[in-house]
Amino acid sequence: MERGDLDRMAEVWLDDEISCVHPGWPVLRGRVDVLRSYALIMANTEYIQFFLTDVQVTVDGETALVTCTENILSGGPAEPDGGAGPLMGELVVATNIFRRTPTGDWRLWSHHGSPVLAGAEEDEAEDEPSEGP
Amino acid sequence: MERGDLDRMAEVWLDDEISCVHPGWPVLRGRVDVLRSYALIMANTEYIQFFLTDVQVTVDGETALVTCTENILSGGPAEPDGGAGPLMGELVVATNIFRRTPTGDWRLWSHHGSPVLAGAEEDEAEDEPSEGP
Numbered sequence: 001m002e003r004g005d006l007d008r009m010a011e012v013w014l015d016d017e018i019s020c021v022h023p024g025w026p027v028l029r030g031r032v033d034v035l036r037s038y039a040l041i042m043a044n045t046e047y048i049q050f051f052l053t054d055v056q057v058t059v060d061g062e063t064a065l066v067t068c069t070e071n072i073l074s075g076g077p078a079e080p081d082g083g084a085g086p087l088m089g090e091l092v093v094a095t096n097i098f099r100r101t102p103t104g105d106w107r108l109w110s111h112h113g114s115p116v117l118a119g120a121e122e123d124e125a126e127d128e129p130s131e132g133p
Numbered sequence: 134m135e136r137g138d139l140d141r142m143a144e145v146w147l148d149d150e151i152s153c154v155h156p157g158w159p160v161l162r163g164r165v166d167v168l169r170s171y172a173l174i175m176a177n178t179e180y181i182q183f184f185l186t187d188v189q190v191t192v193d194g195e196t197a198l199v200t201c202t203e204n205i206l207s208g209g210p211a212e213p214d215g216g217a218g219p220l221m222g223e224l225v226v227a228t229n230i231f232r233r234t235p236t237g238d239w240r241l242w243s244h245h246g247s248p249v250l251a252g253a254e255e256d257e258a259e260d261e262p263s264e265g266p
Binding site: 019056060095109 | 152162189230242249
């Protein structure tokens with residue numbers, strides 16, 4: 001993703017019945033729609049860097065559940081004067097489901113990323129009941 | 134969820150290593166934190182109704198991937214004068230992973246719900262590249 005390498009991204013995913021939700025997006029299903037969405041994002045992203053935190057992996061048989069927080073720093077296309085586009089920070093939580101293929105590779109079956117919104121911190125909920133999400 | 138039945142909700146989930154993301158929330162892990170979050174939401178929700186659309190189920194061995202759109206109509210606590218609280222519509226997409234237990238029951242391993250934000254419609258992306266999510 002950071003290299004904008006769509007071919008490599010295509011290798012990460014299973015061949016069929018995949019699903020993907022980008023933050024704020026509706027669900028996308030199937031390789032054509034999913035890979036097209038990545039091509040679209042890559043085409044509109046000059047710079048993107050992921051700092052993964054809070055990664056947890058659970059394996060059960062041939063399935064792995066990977067949850068993590070994606071601290072994303074990204075920038076849009078360069079300005080007309082040649083300067084760098086505006087940089088933006090974003091906090092996303094992701095749920096990823098991988099399947100182990102007969103060749104032993106782990107490939108992505110489902111990815112779901114969503115924005116963490118202000119006021120929905122877990123710590124606040126521990127103090128006193130709020131109005132929920 | 135519509136009946137606010139926390140005991141029944143507890144039966145839906147696997148016993149351990151579960152994860153849950155409510156719309157806009159950080160990731161919650163483990164039965165204690167996940168069930169507490171549902172108790173909190175139920176305590177602050179006078180009325181909630183889910184209209185599920187676009188449901189797709191994919192089964193691979195003992196694992197099932199269920200994606201859907203949740204058209205949610207919900208209302209907060211009643212007003213001081215006894216009138217109904219304000220009703221609110223919300224559009225959420227959900228990714229659910231179920232595992233089949235040795236007794237043959239399907240139980241929830243991971244749930245991830247996220248808001249569908251305006252301007253992120255799939256149809257728009259088909260017309261022309263926008264600025265992404």
